[in-house]
Amino acid sequence: xxxxxxxxxxxxxxxxxxxxxxxxxxxxxxxxxxxxxxxxxxxxxxxxxxxxxxxxxxxxxxxxxxxxxxxxxxxxxxxxxxxxxxxxxxxxxxxxxxxxxxxxxxxxxxxxxxxxxxxxxxxxxxxxxxxxxxxxxxxxxxxxxxxxxxxxxxxxxxxxxxxxxxxxxxxxxxxxxxxxxxxxxxxxxxxxxxxxxxxxxxxxxxxxxxxxxxxxxxxxxxxxxxxxxxxxxxxxxxxxxxxxxxxxxxxxxxxxxxxxxxxxxxxxxxxxxxxxxxxxxxxxxxxxxxxxxxxxxxxxxxxxxxxxxxxxxxxxxxxxxxxxxxxxxxxxxxxxxxxxxxxxxxxxxxxxxxxxxxxxxxxxxxxxxxxxxxxx
Amino acid sequence: xxxxxxxxxxxxxxxxxxxxxxxxxxxxxxxxxxxxxxxxxxxxxxxxxxxxxxxxxxxxxxxxxxxxxxxxxxxxxxxxxxxxxxxxxxxxxxxxxxxxxxxxxxxxxxxxxxxxxxxxxxxxxxxxxxxxxxxxxxxxxxxxxxxxxxxxxxxxxxxxxxxxxxxxxxxxxxxxxxxxxxxxxxxxxxxxxxxxxxxxxxxxxxxxxxxxxxxxxxxxxxxxxxxxxxxxxxxxxxxxxxxxxxxxxxxxxxxxxxxxxxxxxxxxxxxxxxxxxxxxxxxxxxxxxxxxxxxxxxxxxxxxxxxxxxxxxxxxxxxxxxxxxxxxxxxxxxxxxxxxxxxxxxxxxxxxxxxxxxxxxxxxxxxxxxxxxxxxxxxxxxxxxxxxxxxxxxxxxxxxxxxxxxxxxxxxxxxxxxxxxxxxxx
Ligand code: HEM
Ligand code: HEM
Ligand code: SF4
Ligand code: SF4
Ligand code: SF4
Ligand code: SF4
Numbered sequence: 001x002x003x004x005x006x007x008x009x010x011x012x013x014x015x016x017x018x019x020x021x022x023x024x025x026x027x028x029x030x031x032x033x034x035x036x037x038x039x040x041x042x043x044x045x046x047x048x049x050x051x052x053x054x055x056x057x058x059x060x061x062x063x064x065x066x067x068x069x070x071x072x073x074x075x076x077x078x079x080x081x082x083x084x085x086x087x088x089x090x091x092x093x094x095x096x097x098x099x100x101x102x103x104x105x106x107x108x109x110x111x112x113x114x115x116x117x118x119x120x121x122x123x124x125x126x127x128x129x130x131x132x133x134x135x136x137x138x139x140x141x142x143x144x145x146x147x148x149x150x151x152x153x154x155x156x157x158x159x160x161x162x163x164x165x166x167x168x169x170x171x172x173x174x175x176x177x178x179x180x181x182x183x184x185x186x187x188x189x190x191x192x193x194x195x196x197x198x199x200x201x202x203x204x205x206x207x208x209x210x211x212x213x214x215x216x217x218x219x220x221x222x223x224x225x226x227x228x229x230x231x232x233x234x235x236x237x238x239x240x241x242x243x244x245x246x247x248x249x250x251x252x253x254x255x256x257x258x259x260x261x262x263x264x265x266x267x268x269x270x271x272x273x274x275x276x277x278x279x280x281x282x283x284x285x286x287x288x289x290x291x292x293x294x295x296x297x298x299x300x301x302x303x304x305x306x307x308x309x310x311x312x313x314x315x316x317x318x319x320x321x322x323x324x325x326x327x328x329x330x331x332x333x334x335x336x337x338x339x340x341x342x343x344x345x346x347x348x349x350x351x352x353x354x355x356x357x358x359x360x361x362x363x364x365x366x367x368x369x370x371x372x373x374x375x376x
Numbered sequence: 377x378x379x380x381x382x383x384x385x386x387x388x389x390x391x392x393x394x395x396x397x398x399x400x401x402x403x404x405x406x407x408x409x410x411x412x413x414x415x416x417x418x419x420x421x422x423x424x425x426x427x428x429x430x431x432x433x434x435x436x437x438x439x440x441x442x443x444x445x446x447x448x449x450x451x452x453x454x455x456x457x458x459x460x461x462x463x464x465x466x467x468x469x470x471x472x473x474x475x476x477x478x479x480x481x482x483x484x485x486x487x488x489x490x491x492x493x494x495x496x497x498x499x500x501x502x503x504x505x506x507x508x509x510x511x512x513x514x515x516x517x518x519x520x521x522x523x524x525x526x527x528x529x530x531x532x533x534x535x536x537x538x539x540x541x542x543x544x545x546x547x548x549x550x551x552x553x554x555x556x557x558x559x560x561x562x563x564x565x566x567x568x569x570x571x572x573x574x575x576x577x578x579x580x581x582x583x584x585x586x587x588x589x590x591x592x593x594x595x596x597x598x599x600x601x602x603x604x605x606x607x608x609x610x611x612x613x614x615x616x617x618x619x620x621x622x623x624x625x626x627x628x629x630x631x632x633x634x635x636x637x638x639x640x641x642x643x644x645x646x647x648x649x650x651x652x653x654x655x656x657x658x659x660x661x662x663x664x665x666x667x668x669x670x671x672x673x674x675x676x677x678x679x680x681x682x683x684x685x686x687x688x689x690x691x692x693x694x695x696x697x698x699x700x701x702x703x704x705x706x707x708x709x710x711x712x713x714x715x716x717x718x719x720x721x722x723x724x725x726x727x728x729x730x731x732x733x734x735x736x737x738x739x740x741x742x743x744x745x746x747x748x749x750x751x752x753x754x755x756x757x758x759x760x761x762x763x764x765x766x767x768x769x770x771x772x773x774x775x776x777x778x779x780x781x782x783x784x785x786x787x788x789x790x791x792x793x794x795x796x797x798x799x800x801x802x
Contacts, residue, residue, distance in 0.1 A: 003517035013520035014438055015565035017466060021544075021554050024472035029544050036547040038677040041627040049545050057545060065396040067505070069403035069410075070482035070491045077475035077482075089472040089541070090495050092589050099545075119394050126628030135498060138420035139413070140446060140462065140505060142428040149396045150388060150421065157391030166631035182696035184498045185594035188704070222699040252698065260430040267424035280593050282585035284648050284671045287592050289702050301421040302384040324634050325625075325646060325671070357700050 026087040028057045028101040044164050045122035046106060058100050060109055062120040063131050063156070063163060066094040067139060067149045072119070079120075083109040093131040093173075095124050121163060127170050129162035129315070134176040135183040137195075143253050144178035145195030145270040146299050152176055154303040155193070158312055169322040169331070172315060173279075180252045188278035190328040191311055192290045199269035200249040201262035205231045205241050212259035214240060220258035223248045250356070272297045272307050276314060277329030288329045293341070295351035310346075317344045342372040379404075380415035384422060400492065407491035412456030413506065416448060434461055434509050436516040440571040442527030443512060456490075459508040463489070463515065464501035464528040466561065466568075469554040470541040471496065480523050488515040499578065500538030501528035526565075532741075533571040535578045537561050542583035542601070547677065548670070549583030550601030550686040551714035557581050559720055560727075573731075574738035574747075584682065585670045591691070591705070596744045597727060598691040598705045599714070603683035606663040607672070613679035614639075614659045625675050643672050687713045690726060692756075693745025703745040706753065708760060710767050726760070733759040754779075 004010060022030065032051035039049045047059040064072075076096055080088040083105060089097045098109060113120040124130035132155060135141070137148030155174070162168065175186035178195040186192035208214075218226045225248035231241040242262070244255070251269075255262045274297070278290030297306040314328070321343060322331035332340040341348045354362045388397045397414070404410035416427050431445030444462045451458035465481070481502070485491060490506030497503040507515065519525060528536035539557035542549030560579060561568070567577075580591035583601040591598035616622050617637055623630050624637045639659075644652045651665035652672065659679075661672075673680045690712055691705030712722050730744060733756075738747045748756045757764050766772075782789040 003514040021469040034543040156393035188593035
């Protein structure tokens with residue numbers, strides 16, 4: 001018996017939750033649960049976890065696009081069936097992990113992965129650059145200011161050598177969100193790629209009456225830029241509508257989320273801002289927010305060359321200048337942000353000076369600074 | 377569905393990183409609507425703008441979340457994606473799968489959807505990308521009956537909880553992240569499936585202060601493992617690192633020649649509290665000064681381990697910058713036992729106190745961190761019945777604008793101005 005549209009409520013099952021995780025553990029994980037002693041990265045992308053029992057779990061981490069097909073997943077299943085007793089896992093950064101219980105099984109697994117073209121790159125461990133976490137972009141969302149999968153592909157192609165090696169001073173986490181909503185929560189990443197709009201919403205007065213609840217649209221604006229107004233629409237009727245005070249608009253798109261008659265996306269207006277220096281872990285320094293260093297780069301499809309070049313530049317300057325263990329943000333704070341701009345050659349613009357709420361926290365209220373090339 | 381020319385997207389087929397374009401083409405051979413995904417995406421690359429419309433409300437009967445509605449704004453050109461809703465499947469804790477389970481999910485999605493997925497979405501769900509309204513109920517029926525699993529959350533509800541892999545394969549899990557994540561997911565099915573909150577609410581569980589699921593940056597309720605006794609030291613292994621027998625940081629830096637391992641420079645001097653020292657070959661840690669940042673343990677995993685008295689710190693109220701600016705979660709409960717024996721009673725009690733207050737005090741579309749900002753951390757601590765301690769702040773306030781309450785001041789706020797005037801002429 002399957003679903004019966006005539007009797008949709010018959011046999012209905014709800015609220016059963018996800019399957020229990022334990023049934024998906026490879027035997028070596030199940031046996032040594034909570035009894036791991038230490039781990040070692042044997043080569044980029046290959047981890048060994050040692051248990052108190054002496055057992056070893058070898059993990060091979062492979063990169064993947066976040067947007068993947070069931071054909072690709074089935075191929076992953078074939079690999080897991082062949083080498084890993086039919087088990088695998090995914091990481092929070094969209095990598096897949098294949099686990100085996102002895103060193104002898106690692107090389108055959110690596111060989112198999114390598115034989116499948118560029119579909120299963122091994123890496124993403126240690127002091128390198130692992131997969132970019134990202135959001136939907138033009139592949140699925142209605143508010144993006146840039147694409148997600150396309151930008152990530154272009155950037156990862158360029159950073160690929162850092163995915164397969166461990167030559168950086170520390171791990172560098174890159175994240176992309178395609179609008180200020182930041183579904184991917186990129187605000188605490190070493191390098192954040194953020195889609196930004198730069199034109200205030202248009203008002204579709206002919207559609208607004210049917211589409212939007214005006215009080216919600218007005219209340220949605222964090223800056224009070226959306227105001228009620230009367231307007232004569234194309235049919236010549238005076239209708240209740242809204243207007244936008246463009247001077248107050250920060251291009252967040254909240255109004256559009258509440259009211260589809262207020263689209264703001266635009267091929268010229270939209271693009272990418274780069275933020276750097278965030279971190280999540282508590283290691284050494286406390287978690288930090290990413291800071292805006294490049295306010296705008298254009299959406300040059302299909303490969304976003306300006307964005308790719310900007311990120312490579314930051315990574316290379318950091319790689320050369322930072323001390324061992326220093327995350328991008330720790331490095332920038334040690335040398336000072338004025339030095340960060342000088343060394344990377346990124347032009348400092350007024351857009352990097354905060355004028356939003358809580359802004360004062362970021363202004364310098366001290367005579368301590370460095371004389372960089374910014375001071376003429 | 378015909379193929380479309382995709383000259384821009386085709387340029388994303390080259391290069392060493394796996395190509396989602398090649399993958400879409402591969403899937404299109406089986407699921408022809410993928411040609412229309414490619415076609416519409418190509419149009420977006422050409423126009424440099426999205427071609428998706430607002431979602432509208434779609435879902436399965438009795439649930440207020442789990443499906444994100446999506447429609448094309450060029451449906452006549454690309455009928456295969458006219459409806460293109462996403463289905464969020466609640467992932468198993470820490471995302472281990474059997475191939476059998478994944479194959480079942482693939483078969484289900486081949487039958488009812490586009491064949492494209494996200495493994496996984498940012499919140500943690502397994503995201504099935506692209507189906508029609510008519511397919512939702514049949515898909516849900518098969519999902520619950522045959523696959524015996526369920527949807528995740530979306531909307532103003534408890535979002536699908538997520539955890540790090542912790543004790544399954546990491547030596548630093550200070551509590552059982554999977555068990556807590558799974559237990560709470562099951563305990564709060566109603567809150568996940570039926571939006572009743574002012575706004576979204578996220579749980580994230582990391583086993584140690586490395587915080588691999590970024591709980592402190594993106595969850596309203598972050599449970600981060602920690603310990604309160606001494607770091608366990610194996611002095612022989614410390615010597616092993618000093619002698620160069622083992623690569624520091626578990627080999628994470630082995631791609632570059634950083635010179636011989638220098639315990640002073642790489643561990644002692646980078647300890648944020650300066651609480652480590654060497655006495656001859658012996659490593660000393662003044663544990664009462666340690667803030668459990670994990671640096672030394674990360675660098676010498678064979679020699680150092682978290683202490684044995686383990687539990688978690690609870691931080692509340694993280695969110696992305698929308699609207700007032702980004703917030704990290706604020707440390708609220710410094711140490712709590714995370715005990716499967718009593719079904720995590722202590723943690724549940726904390727959660728429900730937060731919800732009871734936030735559902736009253738929170739405004740529409742206000743994350744709990746914003747409610748705390750608006751009404752103040754002191755208010756929140758009172759609600760939580762938590763003793764204020766210096767650990768709650770980085771530093772004491774520097775303004776004197778204290779909101780004293782009437783009953784805190786001798787004699788209270790009620791005074792007689794006439795009595796006052798008898799002694800003080802106008
Ligand atoms: C210096 C800081 C950090 C260290 C030393 C560290 C160390 C580790 C270790 C040892 C693991 C377990 C590896 C394994 O068992 O496969 C791990 C996993 C992971 N880490 Fe970190 N970590 C750090 C910071 C971070 C940060 C800041 C993030 C994210 C923003 C992160 C994301 C991850 C992810 C996604 C995993 C895979 C775990 C999973 O998917 O559940 N890590 N990390
Ligand atoms: C006002 C704030 C936000 C709004 C209006 C918003 C809106 C949306 C919308 C419209 C989608 C659907 C995208 C699609 O078409 O598939 C979405 C997806 C999603 N959002 Fe948000 N979002 C907001 C903030 C956030 C934040 C702060 C997070 C996480 C910390 C988040 C996590 C997600 C996740 C995980 C998805 C699923 C798709 C994905 O993983 O990319 N959202 N959001
Ligand atoms: S970040 Fe913005 S554009 Fe991207 S998926 Fe989320 S809501 Fe949509
Ligand atoms: S884009 Fe944001 S700031 Fe601008 S009018 Fe809309 S809601 Fe207000
Ligand atoms: S958060 Fe800690 S316990 Fe969890 S996987 Fe990361 S390092 Fe391990
Ligand atoms: S955990 Fe951090 S604070 Fe504690 S001893 Fe190690 S380096 Fe120092």
